[in-house]
Each structure stands twice: as C-alpha cells, then as structure tokens.
Amino acid sequence: MKPAATSDQIVVRPVLGEGSPYNPPARGTATINDVARLAKVSKRTVSRVINDSPLVKLKTRAAIQAIIADLQFSPDPQARGLARSKSFFIGLVYDNPNSQYVVNIQRGILDALVGTDFQLVLHPCDCSDSGHVLQVETFIQQHKPLGLILPPASSESEALADTLKNLEVDYVRIASVAFDEPSRMIRSMDFDGAAAAGRHLAARGHKNIAHIHGPANYRSTHERRSGFEAALKEAGLSLEAHLVADGGYTFEGGEAAADRLLAQEPRPDAVFAGNDEMAAGVYMAARKLGLRIPEDIAIVGFDDAPIAARVWPPMSTVRLPIRDMGHAAAKLLLRTAEGGASPETTTFYPEIIVRGSTVPIQKAVV
Amino acid sequence: MKPAATSDQIVVRPVLGEGSPYNPPARGTATINDVARLAKVSKRTVSRVINDSPLVKLKTRAAIQAIIADLQFSPDPQARGLARSKSFFIGLVYDNPNSQYVVNIQRGILDALVGTDFQLVLHPCDCSDSGHVLQVETFIQQHKPLGLILPPASSESEALADTLKNLEVDYVRIASVAFDEPSRMIRSMDFDGAAAAGRHLAARGHKNIAHIHGPANYRSTHERRSGFEAALKEAGLSLEAHLVADGGYTFEGGEAAADRLLAQEPRPDAVFAGNDEMAAGVYMAARKLGLRIPEDIAIVGFDDAPIAARVWPPMSTVRLPIRDMGHAAAKLLLRTAEGGASPETTTFYPEIIVRGSTVPIQKAVV
DNA sequence: CTGAAAGCGCTTACAG
DNA sequence: CTGAAAGCGCTTACAG
Numbered sequence: 105m106k107p108a109a110t111s112d113q114i115v116v117r118p119v120l121g122e123g124s125p126y127n128p129p130a131r132g133t134a135t136i137n138d139v140a141r142l143a144k145v146s147k148r149t150v151s152r153v154i155n156d157s158p159l160v161k162l163k164t165r166a167a168i169q170a171i172i173a174d175l176q177f178s179p180d181p182q183a184r185g186l187a188r189s190k191s192f193f194i195g196l197v198y199d200n201p202n203s204q205y206v207v208n209i210q211r212g213i214l215d216a217l218v219g220t221d222f223q224l225v226l227h228p229c230d231c232s233d234s235g236h237v238l239q240v241e242t243f244i245q246q247h248k249p250l251g252l253i254l255p256p257a258s259s260e261s262e263a264l265a266d267t268l269k270n271l272e273v274d275y276v277r278i279a280s281v282a283f284d285e286p287s288r289m290i291r292s293m294d295f296d297g298a299a300a301a302g303r304h305l306a307a308r309g310h311k312n313i314a315h316i317h318g319p320a321n322y323r324s325t326h327e328r329r330s331g332f333e334a335a336l337k338e339a340g341l342s343l344e345a346h347l348v349a350d351g352g353y354t355f356e357g358g359e360a361a362a363d364r365l366l367a368q369e370p371r372p373d374a375v376f377a378g379n380d381e382m383a384a385g386v387y388m389a390a391r392k393l394g395l396r397i398p399e400d401i402a403i404v405g406f407d408d409a410p411i412a413a414r415v416w417p418p419m420s421t422v423r424l425p426i427r428d429m430g431h432a433a434a435k436l437l438l439r440t441a442e443g444g445a446s447p448e449t450t451t452f453y454p455e456i457i458v459r460g461s462t463v464p465i466q467k468a469v470v
Numbered sequence: 471m472k473p474a475a476t477s478d479q480i481v482v483r484p485v486l487g488e489g490s491p492y493n494p495p496a497r498g499t500a501t502i503n504d505v506a507r508l509a510k511v512s513k514r515t516v517s518r519v520i521n522d523s524p525l526v527k528l529k530t531r532a533a534i535q536a537i538i539a540d541l542q543f544s545p546d547p548q549a550r551g552l553a554r555s556k557s558f559f560i561g562l563v564y565d566n567p568n569s570q571y572v573v574n575i576q577r578g579i580l581d582a583l584v585g586t587d588f589q590l591v592l593h594p595c596d597c598s599d600s601g602h603v604l605q606v607e608t609f610i611q612q613h614k615p616l617g618l619i620l621p622p623a624s625s626e627s628e629a630l631a632d633t634l635k636n637l638e639v640d641y642v643r644i645a646s647v648a649f650d651e652p653s654r655m656i657r658s659m660d661f662d663g664a665a666a667a668g669r670h671l672a673a674r675g676h677k678n679i680a681h682i683h684g685p686a687n688y689r690s691t692h693e694r695r696s697g698f699e700a701a702l703k704e705a706g707l708s709l710e711a712h713l714v715a716d717g718g719y720t721f722e723g724g725e726a727a728a729d730r731l732l733a734q735e736p737r738p739d740a741v742f743a744g745n746d747e748m749a750a751g752v753y754m755a756a757r758k759l760g761l762r763i764p765e766d767i768a769i770v771g772f773d774d775a776p777i778a779a780r781v782w783p784p785m786s787t788v789r790l791p792i793r794d795m796g797h798a799a800a801k802l803l804l805r806t807a808e809g810g811a812s813p814e815t816t817t818f819y820p821e822i823i824v825r826g827s828t829v830p831i832q833k834a835v836v
Numbered sequence: 837c838t839g840a841a842a843g844c845g846c847t848t849a850c851a852g
Numbered sequence: 853c854t855g856a857a858a859g860c861g862c863t864t865a866c867a868g
Binding site: 145146147161164183185186189 | 856
Binding site: 133178180181182183185186191193203204206207208210211214223224225226227228242245246247248355384387388391410411413414415416417 | 499544546547548549551552557559569570572573574576577580589590591592593594608611612613614721750753754757776777779780781782783
C-alpha cells in the first residue's frame with residue numbers, strides 16, 4: 105500500500121472505511137477510472153476485462169477483477185451504451201389481449217435476464233394499426249435495444265420482421281410456425297397439441313364435434329384447427345363446416361360462437377376451442393342452456409391459462425409452456441447477439457391436460 | 471439556402487432528398503450537432519430548446535424547432551442520460567402474484583408514458599426476501615431511473631421506501647393506506663369498497679356471513695376486512711371470529727379456507743372474499759359440496775378481475791380501477807420529477823358490481 | 837438571450 | 853498483451 109498517487113485526476117470523495125490512502129469511492133459509485141488507477145493499468149485494459157476480452161494476461165485480469173469486486177464497481181450502462189451505440193435493454197414488442205400470456209412471457213424473459221446486464225423494456229403495439237412498424241422503427245432508432253422479442257401477434261408481422269432485418273437489429277419471434285431462421289424463432293407445435301385434443305375427444309367416443317377458432321390473421325388459428333382436423337380424420341371423423349365458428353380468441357367471441365353452435369340440431373356433443381378464453385365462453389353458453397359438462401357437452405381449451413383450473417368443472421386443455429418459451433426466446437436473443445449460432449429451431453411441444461370438462465369428475469385427473 | 475459550410479465537422483452521410491446542399495442525415499439519425507449547424511446556433515441553444523428552457527428567443531426557438539421537425543431529430547436518451555446522470559426510464563418494482571393486476575398496472579403506466587421520452591422497465595422482486603432492498607438499490611445505482619412505481623406488496627415495504635428516500639430517487643406507492651406524502655401516493659379506498667360489499671350482503675338479508683382475507687402482511691387485507699366489518703356492524707350484524715379465515719390471496723388458499731368455513735354448522739349463507747381469486751376458490755368449494763350459488767351461498771369478491779365475469783354464475787365483486795391507478799401513478803411520478811407539487815393524495819374509490827353470485831341470475835345485472 | 841469548453845463514463849481503432 | 857487519445861451525443865456551470 106503506497107500513499108495516494110499525486111495524479112491530478114484524484115477527486116475528493118466521501119471516505120468509506122479508514123486507513124485507505126486512495127479515498128475509495130462509495131459503494132456502487134466507482135468508475136472505470138477508479139478501477140484503472142487502483143489497478144495501475146489503463147482503463148482500456150479494465151474495459152477489456154469488463155467485456156471479457158481474451159487479450160488480457162491472467163494475472164492482470166485477476167488483479168483487476170479483485171479491485172472490481174472490492175469497489176463493487178459495475179460499469180454504467182448508459183455510458184457503455186453511448187460508446188457502442190447499443191443500449192443494454194431488450195424490448196418486448198407485444199400486441200396480445202391475453203394478460204396471462206403477456207405476464208408469463210415477461211416472467212420467462214426476466215428469468216433469463218437475471219445475472220446479465222440487460223433489462224426488459226415494454227413496447228406494446230397495435231399490429232392492426234398500419235403505423236405500428238414505423239413506431240417500432242422510431243423506438244429502435246432512439247433507444248437502440250440489443251434486440252426485440254416478438255410474441256404473437258407481433259411475431260407474425262412480416263412487415264415488422266423485414267424492417268428489423270433492414271435496421272440490423274436482432275429479434276426473436278415466438279410463433280407456432282417456423283417462418284424465420286432458427287436463430288430468430290421459438291416455435292410451439294400448436295398443430296400437435298390440437299391433434300392431441302382431437303384424439304382425446306375421438307377416443308372419448310364423441311362424433312358430433314365442433315370447433316371454435318381464433319382470428320384468421322393469427323397463424324396459431326390455422327395450426328390449431330388443422331392439427332385438430334387431422335386427428336379427427338385419423339379417427340375416421342370429420343369436422344363439418346357448419347360446426348366451425350370464429351370466436352376471435354376472446355371470451356365474448358367464444359360465448360357468441362357457442363350460442364350459435366349449440367343451437368344447432370343435432371347439438372354437438374363436444375367443442376374444441378382454440379384457447380381457454382373462448383372455452384370459458386363455451387362454458388357460459390352451456391350454462392345458459394342448462395347443459396351439463398361434460399355429460400351433455402364436452403369442452404377442450406388451449407393454453408392452460410389459470411382460468412382453466414378455476415371454472416367448474418375444471419377444464420381439459422392443451423398446455424403451452426409460455427414462460428419457458430419466453431425464457432428460451434431471451435436466451436436465444438442473448439446468444440445470437442453474441443454471435444452464437446443456432447442450427448436448429450427451438451421447439452416446444454404442448455401437452456394435453458385432461459380434467460373434468462371431458463371426463464366426468466369422479467374419474468378425472470384433477 | 472447556401473452551399474454547405476466548409477466546417478471540418480461535416481460528415482458524409484447518405485443523402486435522403488435531393489437539392490439539399492447540407493447532406494442531411496438519414497431520418498432519425500441526426501444529432502444535436504446537425505441541428506445546431508443548420509440552425510446556425512450553438513448546440514447549447516439547441517439543448518435549451520430540447521429541454522424547454524424559457525431562455526430562448528421566440529424566433530430562435532421556432533427556427534430550431536422547424537429544423538428538428540425537418541430532420542426528425544430526437545435526442546439520444548443514452549447521451550442525455552449520461553450527461554445528466556439520470557436515465558429516461560421508469561422502473562416498475564413489483565411483487566404481485568396476480569397477473570391481471572400486474573398487466574393492468576403496466577397498461578396504465580404505459581398509457582401515461584405515450585408521448586413522453588420515458589420507457590417502462592420491469593423489475594420484479596421478492597419482498598419476502600430480505601435481500602430485495604439491496605437489489606433495488608443496485609438497480610437504481612446502475613440504471614439511474616427517473617423514478618420507481620411501487621404497487622402492492624412492494625409499496626408496503628417501509629424499508630424500501632426509506633432506502634429510496636435516502637438515494638433521493640422519486641417513487642410513487644400504490645396502496646390502500648396513505649402512509650406517505652401526497653406526492654408519493656396513489657390510494658385506493660379499499661375500506662369503502664369492502665364496506666359496500668358488506669352493505670350489499672346485509673341488504674340481501676344474509677345473517678351468517680363469513681370472510682376470507684389475504685395475508686396479514688398486506689395492508690389491503692386489513693382495510694378490506696375492517697371496511698366489511700364496519701358495514702356489517704352498521705347493519706346490526708357482526709363478523710364472528712370462527713367465520714373468518716386466511717386465504718392468502720390465492721385461488722388454492724381461498725378454496726381451502728372455504729372448505730373449512732362451509733363445513734361449519736350452521737353453514738354460512740354468504741362469503742366475502744378479499745379478492746376474486748379467493749372468491750373463485752369459494753366457488754370451487756361450493757361446487758364440491760353441491761351448493762347452489764347464490765341460493766345456498768352468496769359470494770362477493772374484490773378486484774373485478776376477468777375471472778369474475780367468466781365463472782358461473784358471474785361473480786358480484788368490488789371493482790378496483792387498476793389501470794387508472796397505474797396511469798395516475800405514472801403521471802404523478804412525472805409531475806413530481808419535474809418539481810410539481812401535489813397537495814392532496816390522489817384517491818380512487820372502488821365500486822360494487824352486482825352479478826349473479828349474490829342476486830339470482832334472472833334479476834341480476836349481468 | 838446566447839456560446840465556447842469541459843465533462844458524463846464508457847469503447848475503439850491504432851500503435852507498440 | 854497493454855496504453856494514449858479520440859469520440860459517442862448530450863448537459864452544464866460559467867461568461868458575456
């Protein structure tokens with residue numbers, strides 16, 4: 105320990121401990137200059153350590169790291185961001201009416217961001233508004249995020265994806281169809297999940313089966329419908345056109361669609377809804393008609409949102425690992441931004457959850 | 471229009487339009503220097519315009535603003551942040567198991583942030599972990615947010631609030647009790663909302679009334695309980711100790727509590743649950759016993775979360791304007807950060823929503 | 837009401 | 853493997 109250097113750079117700061125000749129900065133207040141001075145190296149070298157450059161002698165690195173730890177130094181994200189013209193946050197660009205979905209995606213992303221230098225910034229958008237691409241563009245130019253995560257429906261906008269590609273900003277799309285490179289996709293096999301729902305209903309002996317799907321501009325709408333239809337066909341059943349309706353992925357839409365479907369003669373004995381919200385709408389329609397679930401009408405949803413387990417009887421549904429997908433999306437984005445490769449598309453397989461809306465409660469797996 | 475100045479600062483950039491002798495920077499790419507040069511003023515003055523300083527001649531200001539608009543210049547938040555050591559985002563520090571609540575608060579905040587320079591960054595925390603205050607402290611020191619918004623339960627941590635006060639970072643707490651200055655509080659009158667629930671049940675003629683409350687460490691737990699109790703007392707009724715149970719604000723906790731309460735003799739004929747999640751648990755417990763709602767057991771929840779309208783029969787509940795509260799919190803934070811004063815606490819009054827779980831469906835307001 | 841200059845805390849060619 | 857110097861795009865005392 106030598107007395108304080110006589111550099112004119114030394115700034116008087118509140119002394120924390122005693123006996124230190126360096127006037128160490130208060131916790132969390134140190135800058136790269138403090139570290140460099142104490143380590144007797146240039147800040148260029150400290151910067152190398154911060155950024156994991158291999159071009160630092162082991163001993164030098166260790167010494168610097170010790171001082172960093174001692175000072176509880178952590179580099180200022182704004183300064184780093186300015187210097188490299190790239191900020192330390194990830195943007196979540198979402199246009200999803202489903203709170204449950206949004207929160208789970210967020211949680212998954214946040215899980216993956218723990219221990220990294222990155223923060224999550226929210227950027228809601230209305231993809232049905234033609235101005236949304238320009239808004240995202242402005243957002244990116246201003247804030248220079250490391251990258252963007254796009255869950256459905258924003259993931260399905262090719263205009264948006266093209267713009268991002270032009271701006272050379274990384275992104276990861278979460279969707280049920282692999283419409284982009286593996287390093288830009290997290291895929292859920294909605295087709296397979298819906299097929300499992302179809303097989304389940306067929307195995308239960310249902311013949312007169314209806315389907316309520318989401319909006320036509322969602323890819324998942326088609327994946328789920330065609331997966332379901334394929335499974336029925338496999339079982340020798342078919343999905344009649346008059347038993348298919350659009351529920352817009354909303355509770356109200358599902359209820360209205362079910363009102364119409366359940367009024368038909370003969371009444372369908374089972375309904376597969378493209379998500380749990382619409383399935384809850386089917387419950388409502390069935391209640392209004394005094395129908396018993398599942399005796400008069402069996403119901404299967406999709407998502408395994410909390411509501412599925414809270415209605416009576418508990419709802420059979422297809423579970424989408426939303427949080428895990430958010431986690432995977434963030435990991436992939438981080439890896440891609442570091443230059444890592446992803447030869448294969450990360451894929452998630454939904455699983456069917458059987459509850460009391462398809463199997464009478466005493467025998468159901470609740 | 472004169473030919474390009476011969477300053478050595480001029481950088482060659484892609485030309486956008488034609489005919490401009492200035493080689494204008496591409497859209498969204500201009501810097502304060504470009505603006506200053508074109509306006510023939512110092513960047514100091516441009517900075518004054520950006521920051522709404524009154525010390526600029528009207529004509530100068532107008533000229534600069536025209537150029538800013540023309541160039542679609544918008545100042546780099548990272549550079550501004552670095553210079554003033556304060557970033558352009560607001561942190562949402564939350565510890566809330568309820569997705570619905572979280573998303574609505576977010577939406578409200580985001581509504582208020584549209585058109586401002588600020589972004590919303592998520593900072594989940596586990597307030598039951600003693601390390602959470604230190605984590606938030608680190609977050610603040612590193613990222614220097616303009617301020618923080620704290621919904622329950624993080625709003626209820628005095629340790630956290632004290633730390634924020636010491637760090638001199640602005641914050642707004644959202645809670646049912648005014649335990650901080652008006653400029654730091656958004657209050658919801660849960661007491662009044664719960665009282666309305668109590669009056670409603672009393673008016674319906676219920677005598678044997680039970681209550682399921684949240685965790686003891688939430689202030690809202692006490693507000694809701696005491697508001698409810700006060701209303702019953704007013705009606706000449708009392709809340710018997712053996713008819714009060716803790717449901718932990720969760721669906722499962724509510725169900726378990728209801729299992730116990732409904733097993734008692736005489737069975738309660740009404741239950742007020744401290745939130746909709748627990749009320750949904752009461753539905754489940756009632757279903758298992760084959761009880762009719764509301765004939766055998768009336769149920770009232772709190773929040774008016776989506777689930778309230780999706781169960782059968784639709785649930786009577788107390789509506790909390792969560793999104794509006796998030797909006798108000800963000801507005802208040804922005805105003806406070808600008809030095810604005812707030813003499814009175816911003817207060818929200820919940821309203822009771824009567825549905826089929828207290829009034830048989832044919833007469834209910836659905 | 838306006839400007840020249842220093843500074844915020846980093847990164848980055850460029851040298852060595 | 854390491855460093856001196858310039859630069860990222862702003863703000864801010866300080867002068868005038």
